[in-house]
């Protein structure tokens with residue numbers, strides 16, 4: 001019975017949302033625990049761990065990571081605003097408003113919601129919004145780029161770019177890294193299909209890799225030409241990028257783990273990083289995805 005009700009709710013929800021979405025006009029899941037700002041560009045960003053709400057009606061999670069990624073909700077909104085400013089276009093933005101102690105959308109549902117029925121519904125809504133956004137972006141532009149935005153406080157202060165490869169694997173020989181078997185385990189496979197002339201290592205840590213473009217703009221990053229093999233600890237990407245990215249669906253993407261110092265700690269630093277990331281994406285997306293943010 002509960003399952004039927006949930007399915008019915010989800011069906012009604014998606015009908016309501018697909019009916020008349022307007023770029024830049026936010027829609028919300030139940031009780032405003034998830035927010036979806038629809039866009040018109042081939043870029044979709046989600047922020048799963050910046051939620052602030054701790055309603056008593058949702059049970060506390062009792063295992064797994066329960067700390068939030070401080071200020072990532074604000075950072076995601078600044079990135080969206082900066083894209084609008086630099087390109088005139090609206091990107092898709094999906095935000096989880098529940099604190100991570102209540103829901104971790106970047107886990108499969110069992111660990112994410114830990115049996116709480118409301119949290120489970122919110123989890124479905126959140127991932128439904130991402131799916132909807134990516135599907136629409138691919139329909140509009142032929143392909144789409146997806147970023148799952150996080151924050152970390154690792155000792156080595158740098159932005160970590162995760163496309164599902166484990167840190168030590170980057171130390172393999174170029175012929176291993178450039179083989180289809182390795183590429184297929186990552187989330188940038190679509191780009192290698194668009195650019196068969198470029199070895200995968202160029203995309204991961206070459207002079208026009210996202211890591212290189214961020215370092216040029218004053219933010220240390222890995223993988224990058226300076227650090228092609230990330231030192232550990234390193235976040236390689238998680239449930240969300242693994243679930244929503246696929247070359248077959250014409251979607252590439254990665255997880256961005258923004259460090260706290262000089263980047264997430266003050267409004268000025270968040271603004272500076274938002275501007276630099278957008279500037280980097282304005283080079284990266286035309287070069288690698290053959291897409292303009294316009």
Ligand SMILES: [Zn+2]
Nearest residue numbers: 049069150151
């Ligand atoms: Zn996170």
